[in-house]
Amino acid sequence: TFFCIFAAALTEPLVSSEPPPAVESGKPSVSLMHDSTDIFQPQILGAYVLADSTPVSLKLPAHAPYLLIGGGTASFAAARSIRARDPGAKVLIVTDEPDLPYMRPPLSKELWFSDDPAVTDTLRFKQWNGKERSIYFQPPSFYIRPEDLDGAENGGVAVLNNRKVVYMDVRGNKVKLDDDTEISYDKCLIATGGIPRNLQLIERAGEEVMKRTTLFRKIEDFKSLDKVSRNVKSVTIIGGGFLGSELACALGRRSTESGLEVIQMFPEKGNMGKVLPEYLSNWTTEKVKKEGVKVLTEALVKSVTCKDDQLEIKLKDGRVVTTDHIVAAVGLEPNVDLAKSAGLEVDSDFGGYRVNAELQARSNIWVAGDAACFYDIRLGRRRVEHHDHAVVSGRLAGENMTGASKPYWHQSMFWSDLGPDVGYEAIGIVDSSLPTVGVFAKATAKDTPKAATEMSGTGIRSESETEDTAVSPVASDTPSPAAENKDDFGKGVIFYLRDKVVVGIILWNVFNRMPIARKIIKDGEEHADLNEVAKLFNIHED
Ligand SMILES: *[C@@H]1O[C@H](CO)[C@@H](O)[C@H](O)[C@H]1NC(C)=O
Ligand SMILES: CC(=O)N[C@H]1CO[C@H](CO)[C@@H](O)[C@@H]1O
Numbered sequence: 001t002f003f004c005i006f007a008a009a010l011t012e013p014l015v016s017s018e019p020p021p022a023v024e025s026g027k028p029s030v031s032l033m034h035d036s037t038d039i040f041q042p043q044i045l046g047a048y049v050l051a052d053s054t055p056v057s058l059k060l061p062a063h064a065p066y067l068l069i070g071g072g073t074a075s076f077a078a079a080r081s082i083r084a085r086d087p088g089a090k091v092l093i094v095t096d097e098p099d100l101p102y103m104r105p106p107l108s109k110e111l112w113f114s115d116d117p118a119v120t121d122t123l124r125f126k127q128w129n130g131k132e133r134s135i136y137f138q139p140p141s142f143y144i145r146p147e148d149l150d151g152a153e154n155g156g157v158a159v160l161n162n163r164k165v166v167y168m169d170v171r172g173n174k175v176k177l178d179d180d181t182e183i184s185y186d187k188c189l190i191a192t193g194g195i196p197r198n199l200q201l202i203e204r205a206g207e208e209v210m211k212r213t214t215l216f217r218k219i220e221d222f223k224s225l226d227k228v229s230r231n232v233k234s235v236t237i238i239g240g241g242f243l244g245s246e247l248a249c250a251l252g253r254r255s256t257e258s259g260l261e262v263i264q265m266f267p268e269k270g271n272m273g274k275v276l277p278e279y280l281s282n283w284t285t286e287k288v289k290k291e292g293v294k295v296l297t298e299a300l301v302k303s304v305t306c307k308d309d310q311l312e313i314k315l316k317d318g319r320v321v322t323t324d325h326i327v328a329a330v331g332l333e334p335n336v337d338l339a340k341s342a343g344l345e346v347d348s349d350f351g352g353y354r355v356n357a358e359l360q361a362r363s364n365i366w367v368a369g370d371a372a373c374f375y376d377i378r379l380g381r382r383r384v385e386h387h388d389h390a391v392v393s394g395r396l397a398g399e400n401m402t403g404a405s406k407p408y409w410h411q412s413m414f415w416s417d418l419g420p421d422v423g424y425e426a427i428g429i430v431d432s433s434l435p436t437v438g439v440f441a442k443a444t445a446k447d448t449p450k451a452a453t454e455m456s457g458t459g460i461r462s463e464s465e466t467e468d469t470a471v472s473p474v475a476s477d478t479p480s481p482a483a484e485n486k487d488d489f490g491k492g493v494i495f496y497l498r499d500k501v502v503v504g505i506i507l508w509n510v511f512n513r514m515p516i517a518r519k520i521i522k523d524g525e526e527h528a529d530l531n532e533v534a535k536l537f538n539i540h541e542d
Contacts, residue, residue, distance in 0.1 A: 060160065060181055061149045064092035066401065067175065067185035069165045069338070071095025073103060073387060074191035074369025076137050077394030078401070079157045085402040090155040092146060094177065096164040099219055100143065102135045105387050107222040108243055111135070112250035120223045135219075168342035170362060187401045190342075190353060190367045191394060194332035194385070199238065199301060202328060208306035213326045216243060225327065229260060232324035236313060238301065239329030240266025240273055242416065245288060247327055252291035262292060263321060265299035265313075272416075275426070276494075277436045280508070283489055296321070332385055334371045347373035350383040359397045366401055368393040378411070378524055379429055379503055388412040411518055425514055428504035428521045430496055439534035440492030440508075493517075493534045500526045502533070513537050 066082050068075040071093050079091045093101070102123075110125035119125070123135045144156035167176040174184035196215035203210070214225050229235055229251055237248045248264040255262045268274060270281030271288050289295050300316040304326070313321040334352040338344065344361050345354045352373035355361045359368055367374075369390040373383040384393075389412035396410070413427040489508060496504030501524055505517040516536050527533050 059147050060183065061090075061092065061146060061158075062182070063184045064090060064149065065186045066091040066189075067183060067187070068093045068189045068191060069175070070189075070191035070193055070369070070371075071097050071099070071101050071159060071161070072191060072193050072369060073101070073137075073390035074193070074372075074394035074397070075189065076101035077391045078189050078191065078366075078368060078398035081395040081398030082402055083155070083157065085399060085404065086155075088153075088155040089402070090149050090152060091157045092149055092183070093157065093159045094163055094165055094175075094183075095159065095161055096178075097218065098161050099136075100140065100159055100161075101137050102219065103137065103387065104217070106135050107219065108216065108246040109250065111222060112226075112247075113253070120226050123219065165338065168338050168365075170342050170365065173364060186364065188365050189394075189397055189401065190338060190344075190361070190365065190371060191369045191390075191397075192335040192338070192371045194334040194370045196328070197331045197333050198328050199304075199330060201301065202304055202326065205304045206306070209304050209311060209326075212306065212311055212324065213328055215328055216247065217332075228325050229254060230258070233259070234261035234263065234323040235325045235327060236263040236265065236311075236321060236323040237327045237329055238265055239327075239331075240264065240268050240271050240297075241275075241329065241331070242272070244327075244329035245271050245284075247329060248288060248293045248295075249291045252288070252293040255292040261294070261323075263294045263296065263323060264288070265296040265301070265315075265321070267298060267300050269297050271295065274432055275430050276506075277432055277438065280438075280489060280494070281432070332370060334373075334383065336371065347381065347383070350381065352383045354381075358400045359393060360400060366397040368397040376411075378522060382429070384412060386412060386414040388414055411521055413514055413518075423511075424506050424508045425511070425517075426504065426506045427514060427517050428496065428502075429498070430494075430504040430506055434496045434498055434504070436494050436496050437530045438489075438492055438494040438508075439531060439539070440489055441539045442490045491539055493537050493539060495530050495533070502527065502530075507537070510537055510539055 066079075066089055068078055068091060072095075075093050075095070079093060082089050082091055095101075106125045110127070111119055111123065114125055116122060116124070124132050125135065126132050142157070144152055144158050146158040146160045149156065149158045163181075164178040165175045166178050168188075169175070172184070173186070173188075174182050175188070176182050196217045198213070198215055202213055214221060214228065216222075216225065225247075235251055237244050237251070244264060244266065248262060251260065251262045254260050264271075266273070268281070269278060270276070270285040272284055273281045275281075276284060285295055285297065296315075296319070298317075299319070301313060302316045303314045305312050305314075309324075311323050311326060313323065313326070315321070336344075336346045336351070336353060339346050339353065342362075342365065344365075344367075346352065347354045350373045352371050353361055353367040355367045355372050355374050357375045357377050359366050359372060359374055361367050370383070370385045372393060373381060374393070376382045392410050392412045411427050413425055415423060415425040491509035493510060494506040494508060495502045496506075502520055505520065507513055507517060520533065520536070
């Protein structure tokens with residue numbers, strides 16, 4: 001069956017592209033990942049119950065050599081790279097979420113396509129290669145308990161759940177938690193991610209509207225939207241970016257089974273209009289419509305009201321939509337709550353904590369993931385909200401925290417699929433407001449995401465690429481490429497330009513060539529003829 005996944009990210013590099021951790025558990029972690037009987041339930045480590053059932057408070061460590069604030073992907077990636085470079089390291093992750101670190105992308109894609117009716121409990125999903133895994137990076141046995149951190153001979157990673165860091169004393173190298181506990185540190189990472197935005201007019205529309213609105217980010221949001229979508233007749237997604245389009249397609253597929261009406265509305269002219277040039281955005285919109293989604297483009301919401309248990313959405317151009325539930329997928333607000341007490345600068349253009357190319361904010365303090373506004377030595381100041389960026393920035397911060405002085409230059413990438421037949425990979429600044437040059441060729445049956453993963457034998461396409469694999473590409477002698485047919489975007493390369501220099505590249509149904517794209521961006525040269533550059537990707541070859 002055709003299905004449509006906008007995958008904003010790689011979902012696996014943390015487990016399969018690196019060796020399993022050496023000491024933390026008796027079994028190698030890889031075998032645990034594929035053990036079909038284990039279900040990685042979150043552990044709540046904030047309190048535990050003794051045999052006589054008297055709840056006691058934990059004796060938390062007063063000091064953590066490595067303190068990581070936030071329990072998401074960037075934090076977990078940092079913990080891993082710290083442990084890899086400093087095998088005895090004691091790492092404490094403090095997170096206000098109740099869960100152990102997990103990956104977010106499957107919450108808006110693979111989990112929706114699971115055949116398992118219990119998927120909201122198991123949180124396991126099938127990768128492209130058919131193998132199943134949990135969204136949790138590691139099972140509970142990987143971690144040690146916070147109260148055991150002090151005495152752990154080989155160190156380890158501990159997660160303190162349901163606690164929030166509310167204050168940083170930078171001079172004293174310590175933080176205060178929401179229950180007034182103080183923990184001192186040697187090195188600290190802030191990886192606090194962000195909070196989904198809402199439309200102000202929904203926030204102001206009152207409790208009845210808010211009750212029928214989902215902001216999507218966490219495991220709980222997946223569970224509640226799953227439930228809502230089984231109990232209502234109509235869901236409207238506001239937002240045309242990755243998250244909105246992913247969820248529209250996921251729910252759209254359900255519409256064919258259950259008669260659920262799925263509406264998606266956004267101000268742009270087409271899906272992913274902020275990323276794709278207009279002709280491709282238009283083409284993508286048609287794909288989404290075929291998934292059973294009623295797409296309303298150029299839709300600006302004027303008001304939302306609740307009447308007789310239904311929501312009425314009025315648009316500025318007079319259109320009116322009646323629906324049961326709203327999903328607002330209108331972006332992320334980076335969480336910079338600690339800026340004031342920590343004396344950290346928040347970037348006024350991009351939001352997030354300003355850090356240098358090594359992701360350092362101040363001495364002993366680093367920032368990674370969605371909350372970091374970093375200096376990209378190639379492309380300038382940026383903030384990136386993709387999973388792969390959380391992985392590479394967390395890893396880099398961890399390396400720098402353990403003493404490697406390594407500037408951030410590894411461009412994170414992301415990929416997105418429109419089902420098994422169409423997919424793309426992107427790197428750098430892909431912003432449709434930049435001038436673009438697209439070079440297309442006819443696709444063959446081999447040029448599909450499914451074929452690409454089957455050939456590589458992995459669940460994901462670019463998993464093997466690392467910063468070391470950038471090869472010198474060889475230009476092919478094929479004739480000058482040009483779009484043979486304007487409507488046939490079979491496969492191709494789209495260049496995004498700033499001051500005549502390529503700052504972003506989308507590989508459209510062209511797979512396993514990301515190292516070439518990476519090198520072009522790294523070189524940062526002006527190119528007189530991008531058709532010549534496109535030849536490096538050999539799109540006419542096979
Ligand atoms: C995209 O679609 C809109 C209609 O929704 C149309 O006005 C516009 O011309 C299309 N653009 C391109 C480049 O095909
Ligand atoms: C601990 C460590 O190696 N830190 C380095 C991180 O990167 C900066 C460069 O900005 C170096 O000055 C630090 O020594």
